[in-house]
């Protein structure tokens with residue numbers, strides 16, 4: 559990973575670097591029109607740290623964390639003085655075979671803990687605080703599955719940056735100083751056709767993902783006509799520099815209802831990097847050679863947010879008090 563260097567680890571970022579957790583809730587909300595709703599959102603954002611302490615202090619091993627992120631339309635209401643440089647709504651992508659829809663979302667809460675009851679409790683208190691000012695768009699409860707595998711059976715998250723590479727990949731730096739320490743967030747909820755996936759031979763599944771299934775070794779497909787998911791999601795800029803993102807995908811679903819899914823969440827210093835990954839996956843590289851993972855995974859949602867630093871979040875929360 560390369561790019562403009564971070565000369566310090568920002569202490570001001572939200573808990574983007576929190577380690578993968580056993581449980582998570584992804585809560586996406588729409589905010590009602592009007593000043594009253596905006597004021598209530600400010601107040602709930604301002605109270606988030608206290609709620610985290612209220613729930614999290616009961617068991618420190620529970621490692622409760624919550625990232626609040628804001629969509630572009632709500633951003634304009636909370637902070638008319640200007641948005642983070644790249645913040646814009648999620649643009650739907652029409653590939654020849656598959657579509658990435660764009661769905662509503664003003665607020666995202668990414669709640670993580672080692673205990674699902676912690677996630678549940680924090681979500682309840684948050685929604686109590688927000689009251690009628692919001693409408694639920696989507697609520698997905700994710701769980702960690704075996705050795706961090708997705709429901710397709712592959713270890714998911716291996717190529718994530720670690721240590722000092724996390725801020726380099728996931729946190730805005732001096733290129734947008736007002737919003738340094740923040741992160742662009744893209745979410746997509748996918749449903750898998752597990753029966754069709756299971757009908758493939760393991761070698762075919764491995765070619766699609768770009769890693770072996772049991773021991774998780776990368777497969778070199780530089781010369782292959784049809785690139786794997788891992789290769790389509792590898793992004794270089796015009797100088798040949800590779801750019802990573804930080805993912806915390808979670809399986810979700812219900813065996814009883816036959817629902818098997820992956821909730822994709824990506825944090826990035828540069829929104830264009832995730833947008834380019836999505837174009838390569840859905841349109842293909844070259845066009846037409848799309849990500850075959852999509853033959854077995856249908857995107858149900860798509861939304862873009864910005865998770866500001868703690869100090870910017872506090873400023874947004876307090877702005878209504880002036």
Ligand code: HEM
Pocket residue numbers: 708710712713714715716717718746748767769787788789791792803805807820822824832835836851855
């Ligand atoms: C159905 C949804 C998805 C599933 C099941 C999935 C699964 C996986 C798996 C198993 C890997 C290989 C191991 C790893 O490095 O994590 C991987 C790699 C990766 N995926 Fe996904 N993924 C999904 C959607 C996405 C989306 C929507 C994006 C970006 C927009 C994305 C970006 C990446 C990246 C950046 C890598 C690492 C590539 C590298 O090796 O450098 N994935 N994914």
